[in-house]
Amino acid sequence: VMTAARTLGVDAVDEGFTRFSEEHAQGQLVPRIVEVALALAQRVLVADGTDRLTGADLLRRAALVRAAVLDAGQAPGRPVAVLRGHDVGAVAAIVGVIASGHPVVILDPTTPPARLRHYVEAAGADLVVSDTARAGTAAEVAATVVDPDADPGRWPDHLQAAASLLGSPADPDDTAVVVYTSGSTGAPKGVACDHRSILHDTWVNSEGTGAYPAGSVVVHLLPMAFSAGVTPTLGGLLAGARLELFDPRRRSVAQLPGFVREVGADVLLASPAILRGVVAALGPRGRLEGLKTVTMAGETVHGAELAAVRRAVGPECVVRNRYGSTETWLMAEYAISGDDEAPEGATPVGWAVPGARLQVELADGTLADEGTGRVVLTSRWLGGRYFGAPERTAEVFTDNPDGSRTFRTSDVGALGADGCLRLLGRSDHSVKIRGLLVEPGEVDALLFAQPDVREALVVGRPSPRTGRMSLVAYVVPEGPRPQAAAVRAVVRENLPSHMVPEHVVFLDALPRTERGKLDRSRLPEPPRSSAPYEVPRSSWEEIVHEQFCAVLELEDLSVHDDFFELGGDSLAAEALVSRMEALGDAALAPIGTATLAAAPTVAAFAAAARSTVRSSRPTLVPLRAEGSERPLFVVAGAGSAALALRTLAQRVDPGVPVLGLQANGLENRALPDWSVERIARRHVATVREQQPQGPYRLAGHSLGGLVALEMAHQLQRSGQEVELLAVLDSFPPDPSLMPAPEHAGLLAKVKEGASLALTGIKAHSGLGHYIRFFRQGNFLQRRYTTGVYRGRTLVVVAADDVDAGARRQWAAHLGADAVVVEVPGEHMSILRDPRVDRVARLVSAALRRELDLTALEDGTPVPGQGRGRAADLAER
Known part of the structure; x- marks a missing residue:
């Protein structure tokens, strides 16, 4: 021995x-x-x-x-x-x-x-x-x-x-x-x-770049089955580093900072996705202490992410953005430390590691040391081949006379004169839009830099209607969901028009493979219009078409395309109404978002706007008129058009008509109601015109939940039955739980009061009109109290909202036949994709009486069938 x-x-x-x-x-x-x-x-x-x-x-x-x-x-x-x-x-x-x-x-x-x-x-x-x-x-x-x-x-x-x-x-x-x-x-x-390539990769990591030399304590959380995990598993043993294994698939990444301190780690190897979770768990002031090196690889790292990681680890830690592949191991590294200036946009992957040479393959097939093209690596340490597939190996590997080997990647990059490489995307992901080649990674980088975007991925998809290629942006919001039009506007302001996504799809998270890589095969198809493409057929349709395009941030659309399928929401609808009113055409009928709800295409909206028929009930907005069951009446929140509830209405079980209710004066020339009780009386009269006798189905969001509660009280007092009351993320009728308005000083408070008094009286251009009604609604809800409501009640609370703690305290205000269910999301995001599906399932189950509405005194569901169904629906 x-x-x-x-x-x-x-x-x-x-x-x-x-x-x-x-x-x-x-x-x-x-x-x-x-x-x-x-x-x-x-x-x-x-x-x-x-x-x-x-x-x-x-x-x-x-x-x-x-x-x-x-x-x-x-x-x-x-x-x-x-x-x-x-x-x-x-x-x-x-x-x-x-x-x-x-x-x-x-x-x-x-x-x-x-x-x-x-x-x-x-x-x-x-x-x-x-x-x-x-x-x-x-x-x-x-x-x-x-x-x-x-x-x-x-x-x-x-x-x-x-x-x-x-x-x-x-x-x-x-x-x-x-x-x-x-x-x-x-x-x-x-x-x-x-063996040779793995040993050389260990030298590159331990000595060539100094990422984890002998004596290091390495937190290893990358799956060993993948090349990114094989490297530290064998490399740590070969170099003489200590491996501390942490499995993020079995343990929360929120535990990682404590683990790093506990084991005395000085090196952390992680994917950008995991680091995003760690940074989020730490909060803006949290720190990952004691680290000398953090490496990340596997996907594009954007400037905002890099800055957040640097804040978390401090100036003494070297942050390494790396580029490699299973075929080559580590190819390039971009290291930043101390006061080094952080790059903007997509972070470069840096310079070739020792023993390697980076080039790009140009359009004519030649290799160049500078320019944009397919990334090519040459090294005498390349030993990879495709197991049992010599033909496939020969397609991308070349043996050179000097004993080195060359590997043609599937990545497209820009190689600078100084040898620094920036990745632009995959060669098989590039698309041609209007005859121009687009690297979707450039749009990804721009969207990633926005503070309200956590993740973004842009891909090309062919249109089934026209056959032409268009860009689709898949966006994971950071907090409340932005408007699709706002996403497109950011791109339009910074990139050429042909790079503006035609569709914006919001997701909870981007789909990933079992290896943590983006899985493009599981991206959902964007909403597609089945309507034929047709250009405006009159000068009036041309004008309306122009307003649609401006609000949606689209260059073109068919007069038969649905406003909402193209990413329009309630805010975009309000903006459209404001633009139409600004035209100053005396021949136009009074236009509100209800008009758009009933006529969501250019052709239909143009015809409706020219109509002289005036609604006798401007506070009633049919969100889904068809259906043979008893209707569900849904009350909008403060300053919100009923149209904001359209997505929810479309997801409630088919067969249930859904009729929206909004404030008087919001979209008609009239004075507003100045108490929750008066709003409720007006809405009850409207409801009984549509359905003279109960049982009634009522729901409301935010202030609308309190109005729906008061409507239920009034209907019960008149001898009518209320089958269901659904309260969607509303404060209970307890003014002490509601946040007080903040004013910069006495003068600001006086101005606010004067503005409030003019709600519905003095015209206010643009969206300011809706904002004034929003403030008026908040004023009213802080003055509303009522007795205990005894009836079947579903309370849905947006668990991620800052006011969730106050909004779940309904127990003292409801009888035994009630349940409080929390769903993921924030106050407005639970009405939008992708969060709204869970809310719609809960409301539908309650309408079908498949959800037992039984609660403990503190308002949380009791164990048993009812709670299990509610919890199951909320989870799904």
């Missing part, structure tokens, strides 16, 4: 190990891992929060895995799979399989068994090393399963273990690991990675 140790360059086990150098890349993985583990036999090399492996422990457990694999009688060179959690046992298993002389295929336990079986079969493996917790899944994916942990008594002496691990020497060109790509744009490809 001591002879073996001396062969490794270690004269005594305690004397340490040689510093990792580029020459190590000419060797093999296992001898270097054994060298480090012998030198650090009594020191922890890997820990996972539950278990810890010293160097001696690692040698013993890896030797057991090697023996188990050899005992299974696998054919030489056939890959062996490892299916474990993000734990120390997985690290030992990976080392043991490589030491057996077999390539290892690392399987991710969160991936569905069918996909895992595909990987195993594609690699030609029929043996999987697993553990008790995953034995069932392992049996589904491979014919033979071994669990070396089942007999811990067999652990050999660590010196004997070291000798046994050296018993199957490998060639530097032999495959050590087969890594499968995510397959988000096609069938997964297995990349065969040899």
Whole structure:
């Protein structure tokens, strides 16, 4: 055994190990891992929060895995799979399989068994090393399963273990690991990675860039099954760093700052998505202390994200934005520290790492050291190939006369004269809009920089109607959802018009693969108009068409396209009404958002605006007139047109007509009502015109919830039955719970009072009219109280809103037949996509009487069938 140790360059086990150098890349993985583990036999090399492996422990457990694999009688060179959690046992298993002389295929336990079986079969493996917790899944994916942990008594002496691990020497060109790509744009490809390339990548990380040199304490939270996770798993052992494993799929990222402090980490390796979660959990003043390096890779990092990470880690920490691939390992790095000026927009991926050369392939197929084109890497350390697919390998890899290899990526980048690379997108994601080539990544970068956008992805989609390509922006809001038109306006102000997205789709989160990468195949289709394309047919339609385009920030649309399908919402509708009124055409009938609700296309709206028919009930807005059941009457909030409830109305169960109610004077020339009771009396009269007898179905949002509550009281006092009252994110009728208005001083307070008194009397241009009614409504709700309401009541609370705590305190104001349910979202976002679906399901279930409305005294649902259904619906 001591002879073996001396062969490794270690004269005594305690004397340490040689510093990792580029020459190590000419060797093999296992001898270097054994060298480090012998030198650090009594020191922890890997820990996972539950278990810890010293160097001696690692040698013993890896030797057991090697023996188990050899005992299974696998054919030489056939890959062996490892299916474990993000734990120390997985690290030992990976080392043991490589030491057996077999390539290892690392399987991710969160991936569905069918996909895992595909990987195993594609690699030609029929043996999987697993553990008790995953034995069932392992049996589904491979014919033979071994669990070396089942007999811990067999652990050999660590010196004997070291000798046994050296018993199957490998060639530097032999495959050590087969890594499968995510397959988000096609069938997964297995990349065969040899010993030499992994060793060189370790040198690049530990010494070439200094990211995690010997002695570092590395928080490793990247899945080991993917190339980004293989690098630190093997690289940490090879370099002599300590790996502290943290699994973000089993633990909240909010725990990560505490974990970093607890283990004394100085290096954090994470994806941008995880870092976004950490920064959000920390808050604006939180800090990730003690780190010397933070690395991120895998997707575009935008300037705002980079700035947030730098604030969290402080000036002493180097933040590294990196670029690599499964085929090449790390290719480039952009490091920023201290007072370095942060870049704007998409952060560059930087300069080629030592031993590599970056170029771009121009449109004519030539390679250039400067310019824009497909990114190409050349290095003498490239050993990757596609496992069992020489033809596919030859498509992107080229062997050069000087012994180096060249790899053509699928990324498009701009390479500066100084050698700094900026990625623009994927070569297979570029699209032509109106004959002009567009890299959607440029639009992504712009949207990412906006404070109200958390994530954004822009893609090209062909129109089923015209066949032409258009851009679709998928946006994850940071807080309340912005208008689709506002998103387009930002792009129009900063980029050429052909780069403005035609569609804006709001999502809770961008879909990702099991590897955390963006999964474009799961992006939903944008709303599409089935109407034929037709240009304006008269000068009047031309004028209306122009107003639609201006409000929606679109250059063109059909006169038959639906305003709301194109991203219009209640605010955009109010803006359209204001623009129409500003035309000053005496021939126009009084126009309100109710007109647009009934006539949402250019053609229909143009005809309706010319009509001389005036509504006798301007406070009534049919949001969905069709249906044979009893209607649901929904009251809008303060200063809000009933049209704001249109999306909710469309999602309530078919068959239920939904009629909106809004303030008198909001969209007609009339004085407003100056108490909640008066508003309710007016609405009750309107309701009874539409439905003379009960039972009645009432709902309301914000102030509208209080108005609906008062309507229910008045109807009950008149002997009518109220079947359901649905209160959507409203304060209870308790003025002490409502926030008081803030004024800069006495003068501001006087001006506010004077403005309030003129509500509905003095004209106010643009959206100021709606704002004045909003303030008047808030004034009224702070003066409304009432007795306990005893009737079936559903209260929905927007859990993420700053006032959620006050808005859930309805228990003292409702009887026993009531329930309070929280849903994700904020005050206005629960009325919009994607949040509104959950609210609509709750209201629909209550209408169908599938939701038991029973509550405890504190207003929370009681255990039992009713609560389970409510909770289930809210979750879904």
